[in-house]
Amino acid sequence: MQGLKRTFRAAVASAALSLTALSAGAAEPVRIGEINSYTGLPAFTIPYRQGWELAVEEINDKGGVLGGRMLEVISRDDAGKPDDAVRVANELVSNEKVDILAGTYFSHIGLAVSDYALRSKKVFVAAEPLTDAITWDKGNRYTFRLRPSTYMQAAMLVDRAAALPAKRWATVAPNYEYGQSAVAVFKQLLKAKRPDVEFVGEQWPAQGKIDAGSTVQALAASQPEAIFNVTFGPDLAKFVREGTTRGVFDGVSVVSLLTGEPEYLDPLKGEAPDGWIVTGYPWDQIDTPAHKAFLDAYQARFKDYPRLGSIVGYTTFKAIAAAVDKAGSTDSEKVADAFKGLKVESPFGGIEFRAIDHQATMGAYVGSIAVKDGKGAMTDWAYSDGADYLPSDEVVLKRRPQ
Incomplete structure (x- = not known):
């Protein structure tokens, strides 16, 4: 083999x-x-x-x-x-x-x-x-x-995050362009909908090299009421396992990019984090x-x-x-x-594919994770059309080189 x-x-x-x-x-x-x-x-x-x-x-x-x-x-x-x-x-x-x-x-x-x-x-x-x-x-x-994009998927998640009672938020994301962009946009959009929230902690593990123990410990020390997670792949598995073992997710809402995609959800099996709000792909339910x-x-x-x-x-x-x-x-x-x-x-x-910025309007499925028959599955999901989660043309034109 x-x-x-x-x-x-x-x-x-x-x-x-x-x-x-x-x-x-x-x-x-x-x-x-x-x-x-x-x-x-x-x-x-x-x-x-x-x-x-x-x-x-x-x-x-x-x-x-x-x-x-x-x-x-x-x-x-x-x-x-x-x-x-x-x-x-x-x-x-x-x-x-x-x-x-x-x-x-x-x-x-x-x-x-x-x-x-x-x-x-x-x-x-x-x-x-x-x-x-x-x-x-x-x-x-x-x-x-x-x-x-990160903006589009973060905006989709913010719809549900803003409805949570949590005011104290922490973030964890890989320390490279994707993670940095995702956290920045999530903060911006959530604060716009919920001016009362505050971000009390950030963790930036190296992609593919997370020290899950110290990351989870630092998050717990900030005493968040909710966490925005951007880790994926093997890092996600380590983060979920360590956080669950230490009880960090008990009573804490977690909103997570990509975690409902089968690539990352299926390897977790029965350890899938119940109740997390995620973007993903419920392939067997569409x-x-x-x-x-x-x-x-x-x-x-x-x-x-x-x-x-x-x-x-x-x-x-x-x-x-x-x-x-x-x-x-x-x-x-x-x-x-x-x-x-x-x-x-x-x-x-x-x-x-939009003419203004060359971004496609493909959307994503947003829902929650539940453990069923010993594995994670998306529940309470809906398809979010990407066209509904893009900023105004004016905002795009200010950011995109002409």
Whole structure:
């Protein structure tokens, strides 16, 4: 098993994945350079990869784009490092001659590739990075983002947080762009709705290296009535376990970004934190026709259930295909123009890439966690449309370079 894991990691890190139905003499493919942290965060990125694989297969099975050109994906691992991401992006553009760049997970890596996209004048579809800067303060003509941003998801959570009686809040978040942005926005929006709240403590563990004991102890010392959590992945599991063991969450409300996503909720099993208010993805409870069609296709193809990453990968590549067809070309300037105002159907329903800031209006599910049959599940959830959780055009124009 260890040998297989090492082989897989090496293959992901060094080999190009080509998904194409081309035969000799067929039309030139549309080449997409895909970059992500496969070895750094496989819980999200492997389902994400399966999502885009399914999308590419569906698109090519229907004849591809531009009247018969297949999609060909060349995938690279960024090793969770901005410098590596920029290096492989340049390799994909210069050596592999890709038409479009896509992917990335971590916010600081997404920002690095976005800057490269601007310099190289190559369209980049940021699938996952949540930092507001990627579409606002550091936004550019060539970068578009699919997932709801930290601002959007924080705003969704603030709706429920503001209804809590708690006045004393503490925060815990990874000490990099995503965590810093999420905490700043949550504070801003909650104070706007509840001027009576105060923030009495902050903890900033290094991403992937949380000292859960000292973090929980410091939070408890501030005597909060509620906590805003931004940790995820293995850090989240350690935080939940330590906080539960020490009773820090007893009588304390917790509002948490991403924790309801199966990637992060499922590994907690029976230790899932009951009652936390979260954003997430209750995949087994959504009964819309669009989601059912996606779920059936995904389970038939991979014999597994989808995670949120699966939705992100799938919709990212569906959007790329739609933009190329709308542009009638793979020319970067034409594709960039086509993405502005582009409307795409997703498993969550219709979304639009806004012309003003290149942010998609994809939403998120907001609900609470309950432990059922020995595992965590989302309850009392509702879909929050991303279009309803964006600031005014005036605010965007002040923050985004013109």
